[in-house]
Structure formats: structure tokens, C-alpha cells
Amino acid sequence: MLTAEDENLVWERVETVLRPAFNWYDDVPGILAPAPSRTYTITTHYSPEGQAFFAELLRPTFCRMVPSGQRILVLDWQHPCYSVGPHLLVTDTHWPIPVLPDGDHYFFLDDSFRWGTYGHPGQQSLCIFGPLLPQVENELRDFPVLWESTK
Structure with a gap:
């Protein structure tokens, strides 16, 4: 789990880089x-x-994209947040939050914020971005797309 100080720094960076709108x-x-x-x-x-x-x-896919020994950020808006080594989390029960939002805004991000996911509970949507998207888009080809950016 991130310390309160680290969590504040991460959320400041999220708000600066990704500019989330936490409305429902x-x-x-x-x-x-x-x-x-x-x-x-x-x-x-x-x-x-x-x-x-x-x-x-x-x-x-997170495990393939993150070198062994490195971590990703697992963020749950207004709840404890984590920095986790995806290679160490073998089963569902070891992950601190689920991938899909269940009432809260969820982020799974690499340290550079170049790639990740953002789950929006009100929209019931999942945004996948950066180099992560080409890794999984074929498996998601049958899902309706709400929004897309290629630039």
C-alpha cells in the first residue's frame, strides 16, 4: 500500500497528466x-x-509489459492505493482491486503514465491507452467503442 504522502503525490500527478473528471x-x-x-x-x-x-x-499483459522486479500503480479513487509487482500477484485474490470499476474510479498505470487503464463506474467504461492498447485490442474487437484517439 502507498503511504499517504506517496498517494498524495501520485494523485497530484494523475490530476496533472490525465486530468480525470470524477463526476459520475x-x-x-x-x-x-x-x-x-x-x-x-x-x-x-x-x-x-x-x-x-x-x-x-x-x-x-501487465506482466509482459513490466520488467520483472518493477511495479505498476493500482489506484482506487478515495481509497487506499498500491504499487504492485504484477509478476508477484498470481491469482485474483492477490490483486488489491479488480480491473473493472465496481463503484469507484480505478487506474492501473505504469510509472511513466504512458500506458494503463481507467475504469469509470458511472459510464461503465474502461479506457485502455498507450502501448497497452495494441497488446489487447484484438481480444476486445467485439466490444462497443465509446471514444477513440489515434493521435
Whole structure:
């Protein structure tokens, strides 16, 4: 878990770099996501099966993108936040928060904020951005796209 001081520094950086709008129903995508980015509607996947699908897709991808021994930020707005080594979190029960939002705004970010995900509970959407997107977009081709940026 991040210390209160580290958490404050991370959220300041999130607000500066990604500029999230934490209203319940924002304009899509709800953040200023680095390109490429795509925001998918996940309304039909708000279920244990949907959580499992996205966890099985994204968590191994995080491991491929993060060198062993390095960490990603796992942020839950207005709740404890974490810096975790994805290689160490083998099962669902070891992850501090689920990939899909369940009432809170969730971020999974690399330290540079170049790639990651942003789950928006009000929109029931998941924004995937940066070099992470090409790694998973084929598996998400059947999901409705709410917003996209290629620049």
C-alpha cells in the first residue's frame, strides 16, 4: 500500500497528466488519455464473468509489459492505493482491486503514465491507452467503442 504522502503525490500527478473528471457521468473518456487510446463500454460485462475476462486479459499483459522486479500503480479513487509487482500477484485474490470499476474510479498505470487503464463506474467504461492498447485490442474487437484517439 502507498503511504499517504506517496498517494498524495501520485494523485497530484494523475490530476496533472490525465486530468480525470470524477463526476459520475462525464464526457467520454473521462481522462486525457495518451494516444492511442480507446474507451470501451463494459455495461454487459458487469458480472463475475466479466471481471474474470478482463483480469485474464489484462493482468498477464501487465506482466509482459513490466520488467520483472518493477511495479505498476493500482489506484482506487478515495481509497487506499498500491504499487504492485504484477509478476508477484498470481491469482485474483492477490490483486488489491479488480480491473473493472465496481463503484469507484480505478487506474492501473505504469510509472511513466504512458500506458494503463481507467475504469469509470458511472459510464461503465474502461479506457485502455498507450502501448497497452495494441497488446489487447484484438481480444476486445467485439466490444462497443465509446471514444477513440489515434493521435
